[in-house]
Amino acid sequence: SHFRFGKRMKVVVSRNLGPDVMPLLQERKELELVVWPEDRPCERKWLLENIPGAIGVVVMLSEKMDQEAYDTAGPSLRVISTMSVGYEHIDLQLAAQRNIKIGYTPDVLTDAVADISVMLALMAGRNVRETTELVGRGDWPKTAWAPFGFCGPQLSANWIHNTRTAGFIGFGRISQATLTRLIPFGFTNCVYMSNPSSKPNPEADAETARRYNLRSVRRVGLDELAAESDVVFVLAPGGASTYHIVNEDFLRKMKETAVLVNTARGTLVDSDALAKALREKWIWGAGIDVVEGEPSVGLDHPLVKEPRCVVLPHIGSATIETRLGMATTAAKNLLGALFDEPMPAELKR
Numbered sequence: 001s002h003f004r005f006g007k008r009m010k011v012v013v014s015r016n017l018g019p020d021v022m023p024l025l026q027e028r029k030e031l032e033l034v035v036w037p038e039d040r041p042c043e044r045k046w047l048l049e050n051i052p053g054a055i056g057v058v059v060m061l062s063e064k065m066d067q068e069a070y071d072t073a074g075p076s077l078r079v080i081s082t083m084s085v086g087y088e089h090i091d092l093q094l095a096a097q098r099n100i101k102i103g104y105t106p107d108v109l110t111d112a113v114a115d116i117s118v119m120l121a122l123m124a125g126r127n128v129r130e131t132t133e134l135v136g137r138g139d140w141p142k143t144a145w146a147p148f149g150f151c152g153p154q155l156s157a158n159w160i161h162n163t164r165t166a167g168f169i170g171f172g173r174i175s176q177a178t179l180t181r182l183i184p185f186g187f188t189n190c191v192y193m194s195n196p197s198s199k200p201n202p203e204a205d206a207e208t209a210r211r212y213n214l215r216s217v218r219r220v221g222l223d224e225l226a227a228e229s230d231v232v233f234v235l236a237p238g239g240a241s242t243y244h245i246v247n248e249d250f251l252r253k254m255k256e257t258a259v260l261v262n263t264a265r266g267t268l269v270d271s272d273a274l275a276k277a278l279r280e281k282w283i284w285g286a287g288i289d290v291v292e293g294e295p296s297v298g299l300d301h302p303l304v305k306e307p308r309c310v311v312l313p314h315i316g317s318a319t320i321e322t323r324l325g326m327a328t329t330a331a332k333n334l335l336g337a338l339f340d341e342p343m344p345a346e347l348k349r
């Protein structure tokens with residue numbers, strides 16, 4: 001344990017974790033908790049003022065843990081616990097060099113994000129943005145039911161298209177949970193792209209195909225993925241290696257009736273290229289929960305202007321149950337690292 005008799009260990013918490021989870025930290029009398037008091041992201045200035053001498057920090061996606069933050073904290077820093085599964089805001093190399101443990105929150109959010117991924121695929125195909133806006137403006141009375149009014153491509157297998165292919169950029173836990181949900185929709189095929197440094201595993205793919213009764217599960221390159229998918233799910237980590245992986249070239253290769261769903265990170269998709277693809281109808285629609293440069297996404301943003309683009313303000317994991325799970329995991333990761341208890345989810349590199 002890092003506890004030294006008589007001296008409390010400073011822990012900086014960048015956001016109040018709520019009445020169910022804060023007590024987990026407050027009941028540890030060995031800790032001196034410094035908590036950002038407001039209901040908005042903590043200011044960088046506040047973080048840097050409070051972090052010197054801290055042994056641990058609990059952060060959100062909004063807090064960049066870069067060299068400046070590490071240096072300002074000083075050699076006392078032993079653990080960074082982020083309330084997120086993503087960790088591109090944390091310099092992992094520096095953490096390794098300085099022997100700082102990293103906690104994150106995988107697994108607890110997998111189902112919530114898979115749910116919203118399917119929701120966005122449905123919303124993007126079925127013109128939900130245009131139609132709910134129409135009703136919201138009071139215009140329903142002006143548009144009677146019409147034989148082909150507001151039609152969009154069907155997500156589930158149907159009498160015209162008896163095969164359906166799901167494409168995944170990234171094929172981790174959330175992609176696989178999303179695939180599971182698509183099986184009752186009659187999906188027949190799956191193509192995916194993985195981190196180039198991981199080894200292809202055709203046996204595992206055949207096993208996945210058998211498990212879900214799919215005709216095929218194949219690891220492919222980007223071109224094939226774009227061309228074959230009825231829905232493309234972007235579900236890979238952010239960061240430099242996936243930056244703008246969905247660009248003009250990719251979007252031009254997609255089917256005209258396909259939809260793109262991004263529930264990962266905004267940086268994977270070139271927003272201008274996607275706006276152009278929607279405007280010029282290279283693809284049918286898009287459903288995105290994340291946008292590069294968020295939260296600065298106002299009415300003048302090219303994707304907000306596209307009627308075929310459903311835009312959500314990063315709420316993929318926002319279920320009551322999941323956020324409680326994430327906050328609890330974040331608190332327990334911190335405590336685990338400080339008190340030599342098991343960390344529920346330590347990020348190992």
Ligand code: DGY
Nearest residue numbers: 083084085086109317
């Ligand atoms: C994460 O955890 O990384 C998500 O983006 C927020 O739930």
